[in-house]
Amino acid sequence: MPRDTLLVFRHTIGPVLRSPATILISMVQTILYLVLFGPLLEDLVRVPGAANSWQVFAPGILVQLALFTGAFAGFALLPDLRAGVVERMRVTPVSRTALLLGRVLRDVVVTMAQAVLLLLAATALGMRAPLVGVVLGLLLAAVLAGALSAASYTMALALPNEYQFAPVVQSVTLPLMLLSGVLLPIAFGPDWLRAVSKVNPLTYAVDAERALFVGDYGATDVLTGVTVVLVVFGLTVLWGTRSYRRQNA
Amino acid sequence: MIHVRGLARRFHTRRSTVDAVTGVDLDVAAGEVVGFLGPNGAGKTTTLRMLTTLLEPSAGSAEVAGHDLLREPALVRRRIGYVAQGGGCSPHGRVREELVLQARLHRLDRDRARRRVDELMDRFALTDLADRPTASLSGGQRRRVDLAVGLVHDPAVLFLDEPTVALDPRSRAHVWDHVRSLNAEHGTTIFLTTHYLDEADALCDRVLVIDHGRIVAAGSPSELKRQVSGDVVEVGSARPSAVAEIAGRLPGARDVTTTATGVRFHVPRGDTALPELLPALVLAGVSITSVQVHRPTLDDVFLAMTGRPLHDDTQEAPVAA
Ligand SMILES: Nc1ncnc2c1ncn2[C@@H]1O[C@H](COP(=O)(O)OP(=O)(O)O)[C@@H](O)[C@H]1O
Numbered sequence: 131m132p133r134d135t136l137l138v139f140r141h142t143i144g145p146v147l148r149s150p151a152t153i154l155i156s157m158v159q160t161i162l163y164l165v166l167f168g169p170l171l172e173d174l175v176r177v178p179g180a181a182n183s184w185q186v187f188a189p190g191i192l193v194q195l196a197l198f199t200g201a202f203a204g205f206a207l208l209p210d211l212r213a214g215v216v217e218r219m220r221v222t223p224v225s226r227t228a229l230l231l232g233r234v235l236r237d238v239v240v241t242m243a244q245a246v247l248l249l250l251a252a253t254a255l256g257m258r259a260p261l262v263g264v265v266l267g268l269l270l271a272a273v274l275a276g277a278l279s280a281a282s283y284t285m286a287l288a289l290p291n292e293y294q295f296a297p298v299v300q301s302v303t304l305p306l307m308l309l310s311g312v313l314l315p316i317a318f319g320p321d322w323l324r325a326v327s328k329v330n331p332l333t334y335a336v337d338a339e340r341a342l343f344v345g346d347y348g349a350t351d352v353l354t355g356v357t358v359v360l361v362v363f364g365l366t367v368l369w370g371t372r373s374y375r376r377q378n379a
Numbered sequence: 380m381i382h383v384r385g386l387a388r389r390f391h392t393r394r395s396t397v398d399a400v401t402g403v404d405l406d407v408a409a410g411e412v413v414g415f416l417g418p419n420g421a422g423k424t425t426t427l428r429m430l431t432t433l434l435e436p437s438a439g440s441a442e443v444a445g446h447d448l449l450r451e452p453a454l455v456r457r458r459i460g461y462v463a464q465g466g467g468c469s470p471h472g473r474v475r476e477e478l479v480l481q482a483r484l485h486r487l488d489r490d491r492a493r494r495r496v497d498e499l500m501d502r503f504a505l506t507d508l509a510d511r512p513t514a515s516l517s518g519g520q521r522r523r524v525d526l527a528v529g530l531v532h533d534p535a536v537l538f539l540d541e542p543t544v545a546l547d548p549r550s551r552a553h554v555w556d557h558v559r560s561l562n563a564e565h566g567t568t569i570f571l572t573t574h575y576l577d578e579a580d581a582l583c584d585r586v587l588v589i590d591h592g593r594i595v596a597a598g599s600p601s602e603l604k605r606q607v608s609g610d611v612v613e614v615g616s617a618r619p620s621a622v623a624e625i626a627g628r629l630p631g632a633r634d635v636t637t638t639a640t641g642v643r644f645h646v647p648r649g650d651t652a653l654p655e656l657l658p659a660l661v662l663a664g665v666s667i668t669s670v671q672v673h674r675p676t677l678d679d680v681f682l683a684m685t686g687r688p689l690h691d692d693t694q695e696a697p698v699a700a
């Protein structure tokens with residue numbers, strides 16, 4: 131199974147390696163947020179424990195990156211489904227789980243590369259944060275992207291054309307993003323907004339990232355966030371492998 | 380090599396249920412080339428997808444390449460190759476890369492994969508195209524890649540879904556040559572679908588005519604034709620009525636029609652009827668100008684079996700880009 135996963139991973143990462151610019155193109159939106167929105171907060175946001183606003187904003191944007199790269203991953207599956215690539219692979223002895231995990235691994239790796247670029251840009255803009263926290267935050271974001279990409283591929287299997295898939299992805303990602311305090315800490319909001327955000331797993335990821343970026347590794351936010359992300363990862367991969375298996379006799 | 384009993388598949392869509400395949404029985408012996416002939420929507424692809432473990436049957440059972448389809452799908456997959464109607468080339472893959480990937484997915488180690496791929500690229504004249512993106516290939520070239528991809532693990536049974544649909548005549552002839560030599564030299568059992576009569580005729584030892592999800596006729600191409608209407612004999616002569624009288628006495632002759640320049644009639648077998656007809660005409664002193672024997676086409680078979688012509692729906696099945 132690990133061997134099959136690597137085979138599928140190498141196959142799906144191929145186009146990225148051939149034209150690495152695609153990594154940048156798919157994160158333009160996130161970079162725009164960072165560059166055009168981040169500076170607005172410099173004087174606005176004062177969070178206890180944070181030396182500057184970038185320590186609050188950059189981890190949020192990191193989660194947004196994971197959200198977009200992960201949730202939109204399914205779009206890459208659609209042309210492959212249409213071209214018969216997926217069926218062609220399913221008529222081999224390859225593990226069904228690997229067909230999903232190989233692709234998820236690709237998105238984890240791509241997210242890591244994008245996150246490095248994002249954090250370098252944030253540093254250039256003035257972010258200062260402890261290296262260990264940043265590295266841990268990056269790993270957490272990558273796992274989160276994997277969880278979302280597993281869910282995205284599973285949705286893509288069920289809704290195998292753009293007309294059906296795109297509206298679903300969009301109507302899920304936007305509320306997830308807005309209700310997680312990605313752009314501004316949700317603590318700034320009214321009670322009802324905070325209550326709603328509590329059912330959003332992304333909220334916990336954002337809180338954990340923020341704690342990591344100020345070096346507060348022992349915070350309960352970190353433990354909760356890591357647990358939530360791992361559980362969501364486990365659940366979406368389970369859901370995904372089940373539907374990849376069910377697709378055949 | 381393939382044994383199928385009562386295989387059926389029903390699709391549920393939001394508004395309706397479609398019985399795509401309704402109880403198919405068939406047997407294919409090792410080394411045979413058997414074809415599914417039927418119009419678009421007959422259930423050919425659905426049957427093939429069931430037999431290749433891609434689609435769960437709603438009912439029925441099957442043994443493919445020595446293994447039970449439902450209980451041992453993983454073992455079936457090791458021994459079969461499948462070339463889908465639209466192929467299976469990745470939109471961003473390259474020829475060699477696609478082949479190597481498929482070989483590796485079939486558990487060949489790196490060295491064996493490389494050797495096997497070289498061999499196949501040579502056989503399918505792909506060596507010069509090794510590093511080309513598959514998206515840039517012509518239809519015929521892509522089809523050769525598809526075939527090679529289906530054969531990386533030297534399967535005992537190869538399933539081909541409409542192998543030459545949308546190909547130009549030359550590429551079509553090439554594919555036919557490859558299919559024939561695969562069967563003749565490697566003994567591969569081949570199960571193909573087609574809606575081209577000439578293709579079924581050219582390639583298949585046996586043809587199963589499928590319509591609305593069930594098999595309506597089966598036999599060798601020539602058996603099927605004989606079953607329907609025998610052969611058509613046309614005799615050109617200045618004295619049609621005299622020819623018609625003699626022809627009408629041949630065993631099994633029917634539908635004798637005369638025109639100003641000759642006679643047309645059906646006999647069970649034209650090749651055995653002529654040696655009787657010609658001496659009789661000579662004996663009666665009737666001179667003739669020409670003789671022709673037509674074998675009925677599979678069009679006639681389909682018409683007789685289903686009451687409608689094979690190509691009454693003109694729409695061609697789309698081929699994925
Ligand atoms: N996934 C599906 N969902 C619903 N109906 C389907 C599906 N696949 C095939 N069908 C229907 O089943 C019938 C047989 O289709 P198919 O097997 O593709 O025919 P053929 O390959 O002979 O052209 C058609 O009426 C087709 O519309």
Ligand SMILES: [Mg+2]
Nearest residue numbers: 423424464696
């Ligand atoms: Mg078809």
